[in-house]
Amino acid sequence: MDLSLYIHIPFCKSKCFYCSFASYPGQEDMIDAYLDMLEQEAASYDRPPCSTVYIGGGTPTYLSAMQLERVLGIVRDYFSRDEGSEFTVEANPATFDRAKAKLLLHSGVNRVSLGVQSLHDDTLRWLGRPHTAAEALESYQLLRDAGFKNINLDFIYALPHETQDQVKADLEAIEALGSEHISLYALSIEEGTDLSHRQIQPLEPDRQADDYRMVVLFLKACGYAQYEVSNFARAGYLCEHNMHYWRGGDYIGLGASAHSHILGHRFWNAAAVSEYVSLMKTKGLARAGEERLTPQQRLCETFLIGLRMCEGVWLEGLEQKFGVMLEERQKALVRQFIEEGLLEEYAGVVRTTLQGMLVLDEMCAQLC
Ligand code: SF4
Structure with a gap:
């Protein structure tokens, strides 16, 4: 079975104003107990081979070098992976230094995803990021100096106060850095976040659509191929871990809030650190829920998530793989979206058009 491994590190220096992830500042005293339980959870698997590994968060680099080394040791000791297979760790410029860059490289990590988000200090402050643009550039240089040859930079665009000229200037600065991979996410204002409490309104849809088209065309012209709604890569640098997920592959998730999916069995862990630790200690697993997907559900989910690529x-x-057909209602909708120019079909392969990517969530809501 082709498996990917995800490990969630839910600790952060502070909470960014837009963040709705399972990430918690101020819980440093829980880190060692959390890592104990992470190791216990890893030990419950029988050293399965994993084609890709991704350590995300939260902020993995918020851990001390010694704690980070322990997490990397969990991957080494409890999972098997081919040398050179993709191994990504997320890094935050506020909690990164030369020693951590070297530690990652010497532990087999060959891809780092750096959360830059913006190259302007006023925007970083507005987003509640705990670092400056200079620190982000310094972290990028540390990664290059250490020898990393596959770096992703995460950015956020479509901020309500940003003009198109500012977005364009940002794109030029981003491109000049020369990373192998760029993820560009439109700011979304999620419930429960600081931005939503302050009733900040998102950029109006027409402007957001204009910015998205500009981003896609600009990066394409610079030699980055778009391979997913928000992801762009130079040739040979697609994120294999995410592709595995978008292609409907199976994966193991360890840690608070992590989801796993193995042959139609989906299960997920408690999101709060204290609950995760307590459940692991008392029950030996931290499951908050599980479901067994029918072949019809698996077909539908794999089809919908595949439309992102x-x-x-x-x-x-897909119908052959799962032994069921998409329902007539869904097929009629696919035909309708093709007529509307939101999807296209060639030789039986259905793809989302640039126009369709702007309304993909709405399309998927109708299709499921
Ligand atoms: S660093 Fe990432 S995970 Fe942590 S609060 Fe900010 S956006 Fe959320």
Whole structure:
């Protein structure tokens, strides 16, 4: 079975104003107990082979070098992976230094995803990021100096106060850095976040659509291929871990809030650190829920998530794989979206058009 491994480190220096992830500042005293339980959870697997590994958060680099080394040791001791297979760790410029860069590289990590978000200090402050633009650039240089040859930079665009000229200037500065991979996410204002409490309104949809088109065209012109709604890479640098997930592959998730999916069995852990630790201690697993997906559900989910990728989805192949067909109602909707120019079909492969990517969530809501 082709498996990917995800490990969630839910600790952060502070809470960014837009963040709705399972991430918690001020819980440093829980870190060692959390890592004990993470190791216990890893030990419950029988050293399965994993084609990709991704340590995300939260902020993995918020851990001390010794704690980070322990997490890397969990990957080494409890999972098997081919040398050179993709191994990504997320890093935050506020909690990164030369020693951590070297530790990651010497532990087999070959891809780092750096959360830059903006190259302007006023925007970083507005987002509640705990670092400056200079610190982000310094972290990027530390990664290059250490020898990393596969770096992703995360950015946020479509901020309500940003003009198109500012977005364009940002894109030029981002491109000049020369990273192998860029993830660009439109700011979304999620319930429960600081931005939503302050009733900050998102950029109006038309402007957001204009910015998105500009981002896609600009990065394409600079040699980055778009391969997913928000992801762009130079040739040979697609994120294999995410592709595995978008292609409907199986994965193991360790840690608070982490989801796993193995052959149609989906299960997920408690999101709060204290609950995760307590459940692991008392029950030996921290499961908050589980479900067994029917072949019809698996077909539908794999089809919908596949529409995120520019390579599209070979629908007939998926129907053969799961032994069921997409419902007539769904097929009629697919035909309607093709007529509307939101999807396109060639040789049985259905793909989302640039126009469709702007309304993909709405399309998926209708299709499911
Ligand atoms: S660093 Fe990332 S996970 Fe942590 S609060 Fe900010 S956005 Fe959320």
